[in-house]
Amino acid sequence: MRKLLLTVALTALIGPAFAKPTEEAGAPLLKATPSQAEAAVWATRFLTRFHYKPTPLDDAMSEQIFKRYLDSLDGDKLFFTQADVDKFSQYKDKLDDAIYDQDLTAPYAMFNIYQQRVGDRVAYARALLAKGFDFGVEETYQYDREKAPWAKETSELDDLWRKRVKNDWLRLKLANKADKDIRETLDKRYANYLDRVRQLNSEDVFQTFMNAYASSIEPHTNYLGPRASENFDIAMKLSLEGIGAVLQRDDDYTAIREIVPGGPAALSGKLKVGDRIVGVGQGEHGQIVDVIGWRLDDVVEKIRGAKDTVVRLEVLPADAGPDGKHVMLDLTRKKVSIEEQAAKKSIIDVKDGERTRKIGVISLPTFYQDFDARRRGDRNYKSATRDVERLLGELKTDKVDGVIVDLRNNGGGSLAEATDLTGLFIDKGPVVQVRNAGGQVEAEEDGNPGMAWDGPLAVLVNRASASASEIFAAAIQDYGRGLIVGEPTFGKGTVQNLVDLDDVAHNEKPTFGEVKMTIAQFFRINGGSTQLRGVTPDISFPLTVDAKDFGESSYDNALPWTSIPPAKYAPVADLKPVVPMLVERHGARTAKNVEWQNFEADIADVRKLRAEKTVSLNEQARRKERDEQEAKRKSRDQASNSATPAADPASKTVQKIHENAGVQPRTRKGDVDGGAEIALDDKKNGGAAQKRENTDNPSAKDENAVLQDDGLQPDERSITSDVEREKQAKDKRDVVLDEAAHILADEIGLIRTDTKLAARILPYGAASTQVD
Incomplete structure (x- = not known):
């Protein structure tokens, strides 16, 4: 035209x-x-x-x-x-x-x-x-x-x-x-x-x-407006300058959902969950602006601000009625760390006959790094690799026998972090190959000799483990360094660059936003690609979601799978001899494990419900279905402490219109100092020409963490009630992680009774093991 x-x-x-x-x-x-x-x-x-x-x-x-x-x-x-x-x-x-x-x-x-x-x-x-x-x-x-x-x-x-x-x-x-x-x-x-x-x-x-x-x-190319771009940066560096409160909308109010430990709100001792912010002022004497009825992200913009500046809040206490007495509160903004998304450790004790194996777990929600702080020379810059290395040192002090890296629902993040994190578990060598639009291939390498952990290792993944998670899991698998356990991963094999349009246009103020666009494709060191196919586990668990419904293969314009020549690398071990034995033990154990059987039954129920596109509007039929599911749920809960799906088949799917107001950015139930939900997928690394690896943070719905349907939207419950529902879901026993720990404990038992086997499946052979 x-x-x-x-x-x-x-x-x-x-x-x-x-x-x-x-x-x-x-x-x-x-x-x-x-x-x-x-x-x-x-x-x-x-x-x-x-x-x-x-x-x-x-x-x-x-x-x-x-x-x-x-x-x-x-x-x-x-x-x-x-x-x-x-x-x-x-x-x-x-x-x-x-x-x-x-x-x-x-x-x-x-x-x-x-x-x-x-x-x-x-x-x-x-x-x-x-x-x-x-x-x-x-x-x-x-x-x-x-x-x-x-x-x-x-x-x-x-x-x-x-x-x-x-x-x-x-x-x-x-x-x-x-x-x-x-x-x-x-x-x-x-x-x-x-x-x-x-x-x-x-x-x-x-x-x-x-x-x-x-x-x-293609699916992973996006535009971010100025406000979304700011939130995006916060998500990658896991910090912001504000008061340290997780906010959510509560009718016409902006309410406190959670107080971030160590932040100004927590240190003041004057805010609590359920309190409603009705006015915001800037500086010690700034005029209070009424924010009742405002969008959450507009209130957030008022509350966030430069470090060491004062924000004034007019608060309606949680236990006060609409006409209750308002409280004035002055807070000095500080840098607030969002620790919820940071790496964490735990230890699972697994009984193995008369012995107890200590399995260390490192949960990593995203591959984060504060690139601006690193570029400024801040020695304490936030980094997933640095945090994991520290946690590994603590687990070694705790004398764990093996380590699981839990990457479930980790949508990825920084390409550099994926490379560096892999380096904690291999001596040195290529981690991933990257091919640009011109067809040139470069290998991202770990050049630091030595390992932070050279013992038995497993990586736990699911369908929502994507991009940087897939780079890490694929490298661990190709080197033979550890077991991959769980579901086939998302299948995102592309690299994105974040272009600051204001930078290139020489705008002094954020006006044009940013473009996140695919600039390269990454490949495994064996020459294959995770694109579309993902990483196939060595030991597979039941699928929680169909590939056609979630993952790269569900996009109609995803890039095709392809391959390139392998990089020059040498596997450090060979897990093939032990995998069949572990699969056999896993099958025998889960066949007798009531919690695991309930887990599989829950998944089957949810998949069946998801396949249905309609629901009855007859009360008697619906009540019968609800009662049958509730009876099933109670029966399973009596036998185990595993979570079960919602009692009403329409309890989640039909809420889409209410959760997503057309083109409005979806919001979390709460976000630090509020704000619109953003993908934790890129890094902002000093200019448009830098590589920035994206994952789109595909977030699989945890269908097994749903409680009985009460017919309400999240913002229609009292905040304390909603927080309690979440706590109940989190407190449910994690049968998937427990089984992964048992699998790794099985491997440890095998190699500690067979030094020849240990020599094949551990780096440096039996030197890294001890005999029971």
């Missing part, structure tokens, strides 16, 4: 395409700013020229952007009708020109119609609450609508929403809520949802549109 015609064409098309959205109070029509239009052009220059898979921004790409943007607005097909989509379709081949000509009218017009449709649907849903429902009718609700067709007309959407609201009501009814309470709960739920959508701003829309473009090239 000729770009010179674009501005006139779009202006002409938008007028007759739709009735003009009403600009109600609280729902202003949004439009792009000049800086956003300019940022889109800067992003395009990098994406079309320097991406590993350079793809022109043309009419074909425009159609892909259109499809993904529409999906990001209404992926469950709950708001738009086919008529809406047909009218939107005139933009299919014009979005490329919209970017080049810096006229983003089209995507914003689509969003404004979306916002209007949300208002229509919410009004309809709230009107249904006054009428009530007949739960004796035999009908079903299709809650998974990803592949469903668009509603042909508004009456079809009406029926869909009638069933949706009926299902919400039934879930609360099954949880023994009274009709009056159900009406109040749901009315507030739908009103809050509409409020969140109306609070979306131009930056949200722009980020969503640009992400539709970036991810149309």
